[in-house]
Amino acid sequence: xxxxxxxxxxxxxxxxQEARLRCSxxxxxxxxxxxxxxxxxxxxxxxxxxxxxxxxxxxxxxxRFSAEFPKEGPSILRIxxxxxxxSAAYFCASSPTGGFRxxxxxxxxxxxxxxxx
Amino acid sequence: KQEVTQIPAxxxxxxxxxxxxxxxxxxxxxxxxxxxRQDPGKGLTSLLLIQSSQREQTSGRxxxxxxxxxxxxxxxxxxxxxxxxATYLCAVSPIDGGATNKLIFGTGxxxxxxP
Numbered sequence: 001x002x003x004x005x006x007x008x009x010x011x012x013x014x015x016x017q018e019a020r021l022r023c024s025x026x027x028x029x030x031x032x033x034x035x036x037x038x039x040x041x042x043x044x045x046x047x048x049x050x051x052x053x054x055x056x057x058x059x060x061x062x063x064r065f066s067a068e069f070p071k072e073g074p075s076i077l078r079i080x081x082x083x084x085x086x087s088a089a090y091f092c093a094s095s096p097t098g099g100f101r102x103x104x105x106x107x108x109x110x111x112x113x114x115x116x117x
Numbered sequence: 118k119q120e121v122t123q124i125p126a127x128x129x130x131x132x133x134x135x136x137x138x139x140x141x142x143x144x145x146x147x148x149x150x151x152x153x154r155q156d157p158g159k160g161l162t163s164l165l166l167i168q169s170s171q172r173e174q175t176s177g178r179x180x181x182x183x184x185x186x187x188x189x190x191x192x193x194x195x196x197x198x199x200x201x202x203a204t205y206l207c208a209v210s211p212i213d214g215g216a217t218n219k220l221i222f223g224t225g226x227x228x229x230x231x232p
Contacts, residue, residue, distance in 0.1 A: 006160075033219060042121075043161075043206070045219035056219065091160065093220075106151060106208075106220060110160035 002027070004094050004109035005074075012115045013082045021077040021112045025094030029107070032075045034067060037089040037111075049075060082116045089113050119144045119211045123223035130197055131231050138192040138226045140207030145185045148210040152181050152192050155204045155225070164205075165192070197230045204228070 005024040013019050025032050034046040048056040049069035060067065064082075069075040079086055091111045120143045130136050140150070149168045153161040165174045165181040167190070173182040180193040194201060204227050208220040 035220075035222075042224040043208075043220075043222040045221075048219060059219070105163050105166050106161075107163070108153075108161040113158070 004029075004092055004107050006090075006092050006109035006112050008112060009110060010113050010115070012117060014117055015083055016081050019079040019082050019086070019114055019116075021079075021090050021092075021114070022074040023077070023092030023094075023109060024074040025092075026096075026107055029094035029096050031095045031097065032069050033093045033095075033106075034075070034077050035091045035093065037091065039088070043091065046077075079114075082114070084116045087114055087116045119147075119209065119213075119221045121207060121209055121221050121223040123205075123207055123226050125226060126224070127227040127229075129229040129231060132197060132199060134197050134230075135193070135195050136197055136228070138194070138205050138207075138228070140190040140192070140223055142188045142190075142209050142221075144211060145188055146212040147185065148212055150181075150183055150190050150210070151208050151220070152179075152190075153206040153208065155206055157203075161206065194228075197228075199230045199232045202228055202230050 007022050030051050032049045035043040036046055037043045045059040047060050047067045052071050064080045066078045089111045092109045093106045122141045124139045147169055149166055151166045152164045154164055155161050167174045167183040178195040183190045204225040206225045207223045
């Protein structure tokens with residue numbers, strides 16, 4: 001059973017380009033969370049999705065950022081018109097049930113390191 | 118608003134020492150608390166998860182305790198080894214009444230174990 005798979009591992013974009021980050025959850029997991037880790041800061045929650053639904057996007061910047069988790073295929077975090085401040089590590093986590101209730105562990109991917117030049 | 122703090126921010130110890138990492142949180146309404154390990158440029162590896170009703174969890178040389186009423190958790194590492202060098206993150210799962218629970222992370226403790 002492969003873990004949470006994220007690709008690409010490293011992504012370089014010029015200012016103004018679009019960045020697309022992919023996350024394939026563990027087999028049997030239908031809940032996906034995206035987190036962002038800015039340099040010298042802790043991980044911050046961005047968005048929680050179930051298949052075809054955004055459940056909680058309270059941590060997403062209001063502009064330029066969007067996320068989806070289609071019925072088929074990986075979850076996608078899309079950043080339009082990237083700026084230098086978007087440079088960070090973006091982590092995806094998955095779980096088999098909603099939230100991280102009680103004894104449900106969080107399984108994280110290796111992350112995508114986005115560098116905006 | 119839930120806030121998670123980890124002390125110290127960095128720690129350097131000689132190999133073989135026992136050590137304690139601290140985590141504090143401001144709101145005791147949590148489902149659980151997790152300790153993670155993050156290696157440079159890598160993802161997060163879950164080490165231990167303590168449910169809100171539990172006091173501690175153990176895995177090998179690691180022992181994590183939880184005192185929910187005081188908002189504190191400690192991660193005890195016995196007989197440290199150079200391979201333990203990493204950043205250790207503490208995260209809580211808050212009971213916020215919303216449709217989801219998202220983890221609130223501390224900023225981590227960077228541990229270096231000197232051979």
